[in-house]
Amino acid sequence: MEYFNSTENWTANSTELTPTVTYPFPPSGYHNAHIIVWSIVVGLIIIGIVFGNSLVCISVVRVRALKGTQYRFLVSLALADLMVGILIVPLSITNELLGCWVFGTFLCLMWKVIDVLACTASILNLCLISLDRYYSITRPIKYAKWRTHRRAYFMIGAVWTLSFIISVPPLFGWRNEDKTVNGYFLCEVSSDPGYVLYSTMGSFFIPAFVMVFVYIRIWGAAKKHARTSLGQGIGDPRPSPSQAGNCGKSTAYELVDTDEASSQAAGAMLRVDKNRNNQNGGKLSPQEPPGSRRFTNNSMLSPNSASSDIRRRTSSCDYREVDRKRRKVAQARERRATVVLGIIMGSFLACWYPFFQLYVIATVCGDACNIPDFLFKFVFWIGYCNSALNPLIYTIFNRDFRKAFKKVLGIGR
Template sequence: MAANATDFSCLDSTALKVTVSVVLTVLILITIAGNVVVCLAVGLNRRLRSLTNCFIVSLAVTDLLLGLLVLPFSAFYQLSCRWSFGKVFCDIYTSLDVMLCTASILNLFMISLDRYCAVTDPLRYPVLITPLRVAVSLVLIWVISITLSFLSIHLGWNSRNETSMVTHTVPKCKVQVNLVYGLVDGLVTFYLPLLVMCITYYRIFKIARDQAKRIHHVSSWKAATVREHKATVTLAAVMGAFIICWFPYFTVFVYRGLRGDDAINEVFEAIVLWLGYANSALNPILYAALNRDFRMAYQQLFRCRPAGHAAHEMSLRSNSSQLSRNQSREPRRQEEKPLKLQVWSGAEVTVPRGTTDRVWGVSPYRPWRGSQGKNRGRGGGKPFTASKVKESKCDPPGVA
């Protein structure tokens, strides 16, 4: 939400003011650069182009817009101790702030639902989460965010019968919060989605833990689910950072609606505000720290690695789970399926699995050839069993 002019930003200490300026500038730069990298990583790597990452990109775009359109003005406002851009732009500025915060919450809410479907019902996941539904969800996220922010503020639903730019000794720009707006906005845009996300991730954790116990000795299913569980841990960490960063501010926000806009110390209000802004800088770091695919994508960008090389490495990891599943089924197939070997005369020998070494010790994976070194094909002679081979008077031909 919008920033306030505070005594914290108006201190006479030059050293403290420079320190605050450096901290806020670094935070803004990290927010912009980090979320640009997230968008580039998803755009340049096919491995990351999943339906889940559509919501992550939407979240990154939200944080990027916050870093470009809101944070610079908030920092200038904190340091200059006055709003210098007029009432009209104050309304636009506060509306953008509310819109982007709401969009972040709704994106995290949709991410939690996506992870819940992927982990709890993976077989029906492609049916439940389709590209069309994801597109509709993204459109609804931004429509709802725009409606709750611009519509509420410009129609004065949040007003206490005062203008949004209050002039005492210096002009200020802050979101006004009355009783109804504070309760409704706090519950609808933060506390209720937060409750649903906590329940969702708790159920995901329980299901993932139960599955890990049941499939501990089954490598095929374990390889198939490890990717989903890692993604769940990553996204849960993102949500946890969101709670730590934004819960103090929304508590203050609701308290302002109950007790009045001046009920909170402005220094404390500025601190919890920028703590919430810091969440936009943390999300790209969390992706890199907890998600291997994002780490490799970042390495590709920063080390200028060829896109094909990185995609090849990621495809190898993707195919490893399928290979392990195939290998787990291969011994059973080999035990059930007999071997057919071509002998010198052109006939076939049908040998059950496990008896090949007892019949001349010939490798079951290489065809026999004639004395001329030419393959005689399968056309001549009737297949016969291993017992007939032992009765044959022919010497075993050489193995090609």
């Protein structure tokens, strides 16, 4: 931390002059313009965190469509992020702009413990949500029966308990001593190597590994599901009513000779499906396809036509076109799932990985690594931004949440 140059004033003390060294306040070195910019930016972050996560909680409480068990996990995540926005970020920006801690040693210790608790709970809730989505996709029926409200609350309780276990050791002495420089008390993140490795592994690296692994599996499962859904429709020679509506409005029937040895039965089977959109009222079309013999409702098939088969041919609907459209929809769903998962993992890693990586390097390497102070501050604050992004990422792709937000905010009534 850089400080302004100190000034010396000389005071008379009986028979000699003694210098009195005074230091400017604040000792952070920020000018007024810097303080204003920092305050505006961080103020917007706080507003985003509090507004977005409060809206999630209110929506789940008030909107009936969000009463599902899975939404409890999002409320737990929102509560953790609210702690970050209300209890952590305001004190962090005050400590940053002043360059010292003015709230006492006890509050300094509690602030650091709650900081680790809230950020860890936020990350572990993200991990819990990823596991919930994975089992919902891979074992939908079995997991839906297993995931009762009671078990959901138990899993949420386990997340907060683990977060508490990771965050409280400094209360029992596992921490480095706080420093006082030029009479100013500094409240800094812990630099005790043992606790840093312990907390970073439990708070980030292990949950991050689980999330990356699980989301890769989710992406694969979603891709497989899309292909399976596509394959179920292929090979069905008859379109569904909705598909038939997209076909042509006239139907022609043709008598086609077959050479198959298995069709040696007397007579032939006529398969007639009436098209609701058929302008001919379901009657046979007078079209005569090349190479086929036309017949009418009064036509009689002789017993000698055992080697013949009657089949329907739509004149303006190619089933391959239906299959192509179905494949296009499946591919669009696959791309959408890939984009959503990419945004989730990309934002999480972009916000938290730089801080935890530099935190470990700075602790293990010390001054030898010479990490720039501005770089560490930058990644430190980017981590907090994840608490503002979570309510956007985990709800903007959810139609029920979008409707709930509009209802709570009174939009579109």
